[in-house]
Amino acid sequence: MTLPPLDEECPECGGEGKVGGVKTATFMQTAVQCPRCHGLKRAPTEDGKALLAFLRLHGSVR
Numbered sequence: 001m002t003l004p005p006l007d008e009e010c011p012e013c014g015g016e017g018k019v020g021g022v023k024t025a026t027f028m029q030t031a032v033q034c035p036r037c038h039g040l041k042r043a044p045t046e047d048g049k050a051l052l053a054f055l056r057l058h059g060s061v062r
């Protein structure tokens with residue numbers, strides 16, 4: 001059984017896991033956890049999202 005790629009490098013943070021973090025002379029903005037990948041640095045593809053939806057629906061079946 002083969003699966004298509006289920007995740008990819010997060011396009012929101014570029015694989016950093018954090019966004020922001022701009023530093024200037026007068027102001028320092030703290031980098032915050034990427035809202036898209038939640039710091040995982042990878043984001044699910046459409047196939048990954050479909051699998052997650054599948055697991056939500058069927059994952060509790062024992």
Ligand SMILES: [Zn+2]
Nearest residue numbers: 010013034037
């Ligand atoms: Zn991200």
